[in-house]
Amino acid sequence: MKIVVLTGAGISAESGVPTFRDADGLWEGHRVEDVATPEAYDHQPTAVHRFYDARRAALHAVEPNPAHLALARLEASLGDDLLVVTQNIDDLHERGGATRVLHMHGELRSALCRGCGARIEWLGDLVDFPPCPRCGVSELRPDVVWFGEIPYEMDRILVALERADLFVSIGTSGAVYPAAGFVQYAADHGARTLELNLVPSDGTHLFHEARHGSASVLVPEWVDSLLG
Numbered sequence: 618m619k620i621v622v623l624t625g626a627g628i629s630a631e632s633g634v635p636t637f638r639d640a641d642g643l644w645e646g647h648r649v650e651d652v653a654t655p656e657a658y659d660h661q662p663t664a665v666h667r668f669y670d671a672r673r674a675a676l677h678a679v680e681p682n683p684a685h686l687a688l689a690r691l692e693a694s695l696g697d698d699l700l701v702v703t704q705n706i707d708d709l710h711e712r713g714g715a716t717r718v719l720h721m722h723g724e725l726r727s728a729l730c731r732g733c734g735a736r737i738e739w740l741g742d743l744v745d746f747p748p749c750p751r752c753g754v755s756e757l758r759p760d761v762v763w764f765g766e767i768p769y770e771m772d773r774i775l776v777a778l779e780r781a782d783l784f785v786s787i788g789t790s791g792a793v794y795p796a797a798g799f800v801q802y803a804a805d806h807g808a809r810t811l812e813l814n815l816v817p818s819d820g821t822h823l824f825h826e827a828r829h830g831s832a833s834v835l836v837p838e839w840v841d842s843l844l845g
């Protein structure tokens with residue numbers, strides 16, 4: 618059985634990573650739509666760097682939770698028949714043991730050089746405008762897909778959705794496109810669809826089935842039901 622799993626901030630919530638749209642979904646008083654845009658970066662690069670530097674630094678203080686671990690267990694069993702597509706820019710899927718993860722909105726632990734286009738693993742701050750290790754130009758920005766920018770790996774994601782027998786959405790509000798449209802695309806290509814979320818998402822009516830509760834409970838239960 619081919620499965621595509623889409624994850625959002627809700628899968629990392631119980632690890633202590635704030636979500637975007639829950640009550641505390643603000644960083645330093647910023648709305649994510651106000652700082653996660655190329656215009657915001659052009660107008661106030663230092664503020665945007667501080668926003669992402671803080672989130673990158675916070676990665677060391679959080680750990681994968683049972684939901685991340687369960688998906689890694691599922692991948693160990695299904696191999697290439699499972700693809701995890703995440704909207705998250707944290708590294709908790711990987712630290713939970715997953716190896717096939719597509720970060721469609723980029724990653725905190727990566728910097729993108731506006732000079733030469735290189736994507737460089739980056740663990741420190743960018744606010745001091747360090748030179749790109751490849752071209753030497755000081756044009757490193759967060760390697761994150763902002764509103765108005767094109768998500769990464771869309772071709773691979775759409776092919777996987779076309780071939781999927783099952784599409785499972787975990788911990789996402791269904792507020793941002795094109796990720797929010799994946800459920801319909803998968804269903805149009807014959808997949809069954811399942812939502813695992815704390816509360817019904819904006820798109821819950823689009824799913825064949827929806828289960829509501831904490832990801833750290835629902836995801837291991839779902840994986841156990843598949844693996845027996």
Ligand code: BV8
Binds near residue numbers: 706722787
């Ligand atoms: C694009 C990276 C073209 C940055 C992010 C008008 C109509 C429709 C669309 C648009 C429109 N105007 C503009 C658009 C397009 C726009 C968009 O969708 N805007 C929205 C606001 C309307 N999209 C774009 O610009 C995208 N690009 O469209 O390019 C294109 C398209 C296709 C092909 C080629 C070209 C780029 C969007 C990417 C923006 N970057 N993140 C960063 O992280 O700082 S968005 C960010 O918010 C996340 O990445 C995520 O994608 C998004 C939504 O967040 P969620 O992960 O869902 O988190 P949220 O807090 O919202 O929800 C958490 C959920 O978890 C909740 O439901 C909660 O109940 C649940 N939960 C909480 N705790 C738990 C839990 N569940 C289980 N257990 C728990 N414990």
